[in-house]
Amino acid sequence: MACENCVRGALHTGTPVGNETKFDGVDAYGNFKVILPDLFNGSRVPLWALTSLDKDVPILHRLVLFPAALLFIVPFVLRNRPRQNALITSLAAAVRASAPPGAAVGFLFDAAAACHPSGVSFPADLALVERPFSLATGVKDPYFGKSRAEEAEKKWKEMGLEVEVVVYDGVEHGWTTRADLKDPVQRKARDDVVSQVLTFFTKYLIPKEA
Structure with a gap:
């Protein structure tokens, strides 16, 4: 389920210290036995959507940015949601098999x-x-x-x-x-x-x- 808070937020800066690798055929980032799989096959919501509904954004800008964000968000959800359960189940099995x-x-x-x-x-x-x-x-x-x-x-x-x-x-x-x-x-x-x-x-x- 998606809501406005699923795409709004702030960017975090810094230098990643983990490694990008393949895990069960999926791109993943991790370190110290932490695995963060790319569940969206490289796709992402545009960064400007993170602040499109912030209170300090002028109301006229929000009226334009919100519908524009939906043009990206709705296809993003429709494209990725159907594959999530099967993908996560497969990854979970791979984690269990590799390092229980x-x-x-x-x-x-x-x-x-x-x-x-x-x-x-x-x-x-x-x-x-x-x-x-x-x-x-x-x-x-x-x-x-x-x-x-x-x-x-x-x-x-x-x-x-x-x-x-x-x-x-x-x-x-x-x-x-x-x-x-x-x-x-x-x-x-x-x-x-x-x-x-x-x-x-x-x-x-x-x-x-x-």
Whole structure:
């Protein structure tokens, strides 16, 4: 499911330190056993769409930019969405085969973490979680906000699962990848969720010394 927050955000600057490689036939970027596959076959939404709906953009500009952005976004979604489940399933199998135990943000392995999920059949999909699980979302996230997060946490604990649910203030859907790092609230939330996920995976995936 796509919304305006799926394409708006801020550019992050810096020098990548990982490596580009092929994984299960898909272009991927990674380092230290982190794999980030290109799920969109090299296509992307134009960079100007990131700020097309910002509040400081004049209203007349927004009236022009938003329809223009849709001309790119709608075909992008239609072109990529049908292949996502099969592609992710194939990649997940390849990860499991190459280096178990494994973990992935957004996909279940020995432990998993999800950030501001969308496209969730609520509450039916909650029953699909079977392993330790970490969730990060925003208070007002339109797809998985505070009330859903609290309900999900209660359900998972009733199922006897080891879970952690953290709800962040002052961030929009998609903030973990497109946060405005000049905004101290968004930057702190981004840094905190990185720490959340790394701490969680360290707890459940790194063998403890005897």
